[in-house]
Amino acid sequence: MSEEKHHIVPYRLYFIILIALIALTMGSVWITSIEMAEYTVAAALLFAVVKSYLVLTYFMHLKYDKRYIKIMVGFVFAIFLVVIIITFLDYLFR
Amino acid sequence: MQTSSAVNGANYLTYQGKFKGLLGWILSTDHKRIGLLYLYSIAAMFTTGLLLGLAMKFELLAPGKTIMEAQTYNATFTVHGVIMIFMVVVPGLPAVFGNLMMPIMIGAKDVAFPKLNLLSWYLYVAGVILVLTALLAGPGSPDTGWTFYAPYSFKTGTNLLPAIFGAFVLGFSSILTGLNFLVTIHRLRCPGMKWTKLPLFVWTLYGTAWIQLLATPVVGITLVLVALERIFGVGIFDPALGGDPILYQHLFWIYSHPAVYIMILPAMGAISEIIPTFAQKHIFGYKAIIASTMAIAFVGYLVWGHHMFTAGMSGTAQYYFSLLTFIVAIPSAIKVFNWISTLYKGAINIQTPFYWAISFIFVFMVGGLSGLVLGALATDVHVHDTAFVVGHFHYIVFGGTGFGFFAAMHYWFPKIYGRMYDKAWANIGWLVFTIGFLALYTPMFYLGIMGMPRRYYDYLEEFHGGNILSTFGSWVLATGFVIIVANLIRSARKGEPAEMNPWHSKTLEWTVSSPPPVLNFDKEPVLGEDDGPYNYK
Amino acid sequence: MEHAHHVEHPDMYDEESSKIGMWLFIFTELLLFGALFVVYAVYRYMNPDAFHLAAEELNRTIGTVNTLILLISSMTIAMSTTALRKGHRKTAITLVVVTFLIGLAFLVNKYFEWGVKFSHGIWPGSEHMLNEMSQGEILFFGLYFVMTGLHALHIVIGMGIMVFAIRGLANGKVKVERPSLLDNCGLYWHLVDLIWIFLFPLFYLIH
Numbered sequence: 001m002s003e004e005k006h007h008i009v010p011y012r013l014y015f016i017i018l019i020a021l022i023a024l025t026m027g028s029v030w031i032t033s034i035e036m037a038e039y040t041v042a043a044a045l046l047f048a049v050v051k052s053y054l055v056l057t058y059f060m061h062l063k064y065d066k067r068y069i070k071i072m073v074g075f076v077f078a079i080f081l082v083v084i085i086i087t088f089l090d091y092l093f094r
Numbered sequence: 095m096q097t098s099s100a101v102n103g104a105n106y107l108t109y110q111g112k113f114k115g116l117l118g119w120i121l122s123t124d125h126k127r128i129g130l131l132y133l134y135s136i137a138a139m140f141t142t143g144l145l146l147g148l149a150m151k152f153e154l155l156a157p158g159k160t161i162m163e164a165q166t167y168n169a170t171f172t173v174h175g176v177i178m179i180f181m182v183v184v185p186g187l188p189a190v191f192g193n194l195m196m197p198i199m200i201g202a203k204d205v206a207f208p209k210l211n212l213l214s215w216y217l218y219v220a221g222v223i224l225v226l227t228a229l230l231a232g233p234g235s236p237d238t239g240w241t242f243y244a245p246y247s248f249k250t251g252t253n254l255l256p257a258i259f260g261a262f263v264l265g266f267s268s269i270l271t272g273l274n275f276l277v278t279i280h281r282l283r284c285p286g287m288k289w290t291k292l293p294l295f296v297w298t299l300y301g302t303a304w305i306q307l308l309a310t311p312v313v314g315i316t317l318v319l320v321a322l323e324r325i326f327g328v329g330i331f332d333p334a335l336g337g338d339p340i341l342y343q344h345l346f347w348i349y350s351h352p353a354v355y356i357m358i359l360p361a362m363g364a365i366s367e368i369i370p371t372f373a374q375k376h377i378f379g380y381k382a383i384i385a386s387t388m389a390i391a392f393v394g395y396l397v398w399g400h401h402m403f404t405a406g407m408s409g410t411a412q413y414y415f416s417l418l419t420f421i422v423a424i425p426s427a428i429k430v431f432n433w434i435s436t437l438y439k440g441a442i443n444i445q446t447p448f449y450w451a452i453s454f455i456f457v458f459m460v461g462g463l464s465g466l467v468l469g470a471l472a473t474d475v476h477v478h479d480t481a482f483v484v485g486h487f488h489y490i491v492f493g494g495t496g497f498g499f500f501a502a503m504h505y506w507f508p509k510i511y512g513r514m515y516d517k518a519w520a521n522i523g524w525l526v527f528t529i530g531f532l533a534l535y536t537p538m539f540y541l542g543i544m545g546m547p548r549r550y551y552d553y554l555e556e557f558h559g560g561n562i563l564s565t566f567g568s569w570v571l572a573t574g575f576v577i578i579v580a581n582l583i584r585s586a587r588k589g590e591p592a593e594m595n596p597w598h599s600k601t602l603e604w605t606v607s608s609p610p611p612v613l614n615f616d617k618e619p620v621l622g623e624d625d626g627p628y629n630y631k
Numbered sequence: 632m633e634h635a636h637h638v639e640h641p642d643m644y645d646e647e648s649s650k651i652g653m654w655l656f657i658f659t660e661l662l663l664f665g666a667l668f669v670v671y672a673v674y675r676y677m678n679p680d681a682f683h684l685a686a687e688e689l690n691r692t693i694g695t696v697n698t699l700i701l702l703i704s705s706m707t708i709a710m711s712t713t714a715l716r717k718g719h720r721k722t723a724i725t726l727v728v729v730t731f732l733i734g735l736a737f738l739v740n741k742y743f744e745w746g747v748k749f750s751h752g753i754w755p756g757s758e759h760m761l762n763e764m765s766q767g768e769i770l771f772f773g774l775y776f777v778m779t780g781l782h783a784l785h786i787v788i789g790m791g792i793m794v795f796a797i798r799g800l801a802n803g804k805v806k807v808e809r810p811s812l813l814d815n816c817g818l819y820w821h822l823v824d825l826i827w828i829f830l831f832p833l834f835y836l837i838h
Binding site: 038047051052066 | 691
Binding site: 203204205206207208269272273274276277280282307308310311312314315316322326327328330335336337338341344348 | 673
């Protein structure tokens with residue numbers, strides 16, 4: 001079974017995504033210089049999540065892939081989140 | 095009936111390709127040959143682990159030192175555990191029967207990545223050698239238990255690094271097998287083989303493969319951290335440097351609990367093939383069994399803390415893990431109901447695989463029910479780290495995966511070797527083995543409740559009687575094992591030639607010759623609307 | 632039993648299978664590093680001030696530069712897959728080479744970073760660490776060396792795969808009909824980038 005379409009991503013799109021990633025990087029450096037106590041790490045992670053989304057979707061081609069691959073990726077991140085949350089059920093309540 | 099086929103009379107056993115003799119086997123990328131390579135290596139490791147177990151039982155025949163001191167006993171149960179867990183029951187059914195049968199069951203020529211498959215076996219062998227060097231070279235065999243708990247694992251003077259490295263390599267082997275099977279099942283099903291027409295054994299291999307893939311890396315990196323602790327003193331689990339040993343336990347069990355589902359799911363899958371075949375009836379609740387399989391695989395990730403109830407976790411964590419542990423029992427129970435319901439009004443054909451399947455259901459249930467005692471916080475406090483736990487996991491892992499393995503071995507034996515085993519001896523072997531098994535492990539429940547600790551080479555006089563029965567049981571079990579294996583070895587060479595489909599099963603592997611041709615099918619099968627793995631008339 | 636003709640072992644290659652295989656492998660890497668992030672999360676939660684203090688030792692400029700160049704290298708290798716599909720073989724090779732060189736630059740930066748740490752007496756098990764630092768700081772640096780070290784190892788592996796990809800492009804084995812070596816090399820490199828996207832704020836952006 002071969003791919004239905006060989007979608008060729010234009011060079012330009014990759015370049016635009018890079019610009020966005022650079023902007024987000026500088027944004028995360030800026031936002032963490034603001035004193036927000038425990039929300040600082042959340043802000044930095046939020047930027048990181050957006051950057052990852054761009055890398056996954058465009059650089060790693062998920063946007064153009066079959067749906068089940070996206071579902072698998074989502075599932076793996078979900079498992080990771082679940083594991084970290086459950087671990088914190090121990091540490092948060094000791 | 096035809097006993098060999100296709101290419102100039104060559105089946106996968108007799109075929110000689112670019113390499114002859116032994117090289118033709120250890121360089122082969124044929125999934126069926128790789129399956130047999132795994133069978134023989136795993137059988138060898140099981141025998142080694144069994145001997146270690148027998149040594150432990152011999153030590154426990156009487157209180158005080160019987161044949162070994164405490165240090166030797168600690169090393170023995172450590173190596174027994176490492177071998178049985180990482181080299182036998184985790185690779186177990188997937189590596190042997192998954193490789194031998196799964197591609198044929200889905201109508202494929204081979205797995206998606208045949209060379210990677212062979213690499214998996216090489217990694218298995220490398221891992222075994224590494225662990226064995228831990229025993230033989232250097233400052234002596236590891237004595238931490240197979241669980242390698244921190245901080246002892248980085249403080250012990252024994253030879254931990256090769257053992258850890260070996261376990262890491264074995265983990266890699268497991269990951270690659272899981273990866274291979276996932277891609278194979280997704281991409282190589284023959285025309286008409288929809289997901290809803292897959293045999294249940296394949297479904298369980300699918301769920302298992304996801305666990306192999308996602309859980310194993312966690313223990314891999316955790317063991318690396320222990321190694322780094324030993325070499326560089328990094329401090330991650332060292333309380334003196336701010337580390338938390340309980341965090342080690344979390345990370346360890348985040349893999350090792352899902353690992354038990356790697357062990358049991360394919361065994362359940364084999365039983366799900368055997369029961370309909372020997373009842374000549376459609377499996378009851380095909381979709382429910384699939385849903386239960388995936389539920390076990392997923393929920394199995396959420397319960398790891400039930401190994402840690404007395405370790406020092408928060409109360410919240412304890413309640414949470416206990417609740418989830420009870421929930422994860424439900425899909426397994428659903429499977430048991432479905433198997434039994436399949437038998438109702440079936441045309442039962444009592445054969446060796448059926449005996450193994452029925453006894454599997456019994457021992458699995460006992461093991462599972464004893465798990466509820468452990469899953470409930472109040473009772474767990476009483477029996478944690480006692481012989482009760484040892485009884486529980488041997489019932490469910492040895493009983494579950496072990497009986498499942500023997501069931502699968504006898505079920506697929508005629509297909510694999512093109513010969514039938516001697517049925518009388520096979521049944522005798524089963525009976526002796528099962529009696530030995532029950533005598534060996536049942537006393538442990540009692541002994542544990544009465545307070546006998548696990549992992550001790552000594553015990554109080556009041557536990558003597560139960561231990562005598564248990565040790566005798568180990569000898570009976572070993573005898574049964576010898577009978578079974580001797581029968582299989584002899585039958586593989588000299589058994590009666592077997593038909594294509596001696597059990598009248600409906601899955602695809604029974605439509606090719608016994609033994610199968612090198613490329614499995616002369617013509618790619620196509621499944622019609624009315625075809626199905628359990629469409630018995 | 633000898634046989635006149637050999638059964639050809641079938642070529643099982645299929646582009647989609649190859650792609651999923653690579654994704655599945657990436658999942659294992661995500662969980663591998665994921666476990667380390669769990670450790671980081673727990674210890675940061677338990678030692679917030681020590682982590683802040685220890686992070687002052689890290690050089691935010693080098694960290695940011697490394698982040699930026701890694702992002703650029705992700706773009707270049709992504710572009711190489713486009714180049715291959717457009718038939719621009721030489722461009723594809725050049726782009727992979729550029730990616731490789733950026734990876735090398737990253738490693739050089741890392742070498743200097745670690746060098747500075749060592750010269751300040753900071754390494755796992757060092758006297759300075761054990762005598763002068765609090766437990767939280769020791770944990771921070773333990774995690775720093777392990778996580779950035781493991782990440783650097785993956786950079787090296789990624790660069791190794793690139794060598795094979797370049798060779799495949801050069802000798803024609805990697806082509807439009809069989810692009811997997813290049814595509815999967817790219818996926819692996821993006822994974823390396825992804826991990827750094829999270830390492831960077833967690834180690835360098837604690838103020």
